[in-house]
Amino acid sequence: MASPNSSNTLSSTFYLTGIPGYEEFHHWISIPFCLLYLVGITGNCTILHIIRTDSRLHEPMYYFLAMLSLTDMGMSLPTMVSLFRVLWSISREIQFSACVFQMFLIHTFSFTESSVLLAMALDRYVAICHPLRYATILTPKLIMKIGIAALLRSAIPIIPLLARLAFFPFCRSHVLSHSYCLHQDIIHLACADIKFNVIYGMVVITMLWGLDSLGIFVSYVFILHSVLRIASREGRLKALNTCASHISAVLILYVPMIGLSLVHRFAKHSSPLIHIFMAHIYLLIPPVLNPIIYSVKTKQIRQGVLHLLLSSKITSAVRQKC
Template identity: 45%
Template sequence: MPAAFNACFSPASFSLTGIPQLEAAHTWLSIPFCTMYVIAVVGNGAILSIIKAEPGLHEPMYLFLAMLAVIDLVLSSSTMPKLLSIFWFGNQEIGFHACLFQMFVVHAFATVESGIFVAMAFDRYVAICTPLRHKTILTHSVVARIGLVATLRGFLYISPLPLLVLRYTSYRTNVIAHSYCEHMAVVMLSCEDISVSNIYGVTIGFLVLVLDSLCIGLSYAFIFQAVMRLATVEARLKTFSTCSSHICAILAFYIPIVVSSLIHRFGHTVAPSAHILLANFYLLIPPVLNPMVYAARTKQIQRKLAEMLSWARGGVSVLCKTA
């Protein structure tokens, strides 16, 4: 049961509130959240199946997209099942160590995803600025090493966050006014000095969001220069259109997470429900949008997806006839 005392205590578990101030609407809120989660799982699962089955998609851009799909599945699945259990069954309790594990997974894989976006920007830079060397520079082994580095970076950056929280032994309450164990939402409940956790969190936010954004921006500055040197407007538009999916995915990822981080630290006048909804959307919107964006821009994915849908319709038709 949730506990909230004036004296500090050491909780064995935490209680997640879901969406504060909107508890009466939890059942209705579960409909769009469940729908988006199903779309994210099906969409990213389909992307992984298509890339694996289609040899023509075994290129750096699509291998990075496959990594993105795995990360999006982990991110959405790390929070949505628990959130839906809160909405449907009122299952708010989460163990102390389970909370820290969820915190690590959410922040670590968000950091890994940011690193993959940087890698995808580098891929677009090589493909457009040095197209003849693209396949020799970004071989399958190099792509795998880049993915491994992005993963290790995310894990190393985020590992101190739950370890720092383990140092805190006294809390004002075990009720987390959030739908998942977001780092600052947990840390701010402590009765102890949280300055180290706060400073480290801000530092990691700077390293990931600001530096990664600068790397992506620099890549696109070089890409823009190369595109503008092309002879015709048609050639420029065609070349730059190869980057449109990546740009859409970047905006869908970075804008909500930046706004959510700023609101958490500085937006004291923003309603808690608005902040928590945004925090959930930045974990759900990219997994939902990424498969749609890349499917809309890639003919091989469209063709394979059409084949899968045709096969599924055929299977349903056979079942209906035999029933």
């Protein structure tokens, strides 16, 4: 076994993989990926623009929605450059430092998204269970603190995990199984004892995603208990309808995430296409679907989107006349 050499590791080059067996179709495969990225970026930027420009949306629920849009883009954008470099046959190479930075962004924003969804669940709990105290509890100052805490809580635990990679020798293959870097992918290429990374990684996942999902579940137990005490059927449906978008966002994040984790741990010998497909669903589907769901299910956001579309049409019509 080669001895660890941090200088060699830091200067190592890894090779990304596109869609194995379909290399001749990479240019065509890049088209749907390009459309998904465009939809995701456009949708999230639209949500952010509407919330920023409409003073009526300067409320806790929409501040958390803005955080969700930012984390959605943070999850998908770090993979975009490396993916299209591979699919467009520009280069498959990625330096170790760039790989680690990409992993840091992907995993940090994945955990941050989970934390934001927990914050949104607490927002719904306060709105439904304590409506009269909603504005006094969720003040802008508290929301800012929650956002900063969510980011730090997600970023700091990742640092020891990735810093340890600098001391691993990679004396076997340098070919990664995805078109971007994931921690669970790169550690299997190391010629070293990876037990710490595996155990520590599981602890981080359990402490972050596990506690977040438990917090979301408990919040909805209290929400359902409060909703069932509402006398009218209309009132119950109206209260539950305010949670529909958030529940959809939770499922969109957690279902692919659980699927990807299960594939990595229990289907290691399955087709590489399954691993690649699940990894792309995990990173691309939330940024694409969340803005659509919130635009459809949230009246204020839907009105903002329609206003934006109509004002742009009017502006273009005026310019044509001039």
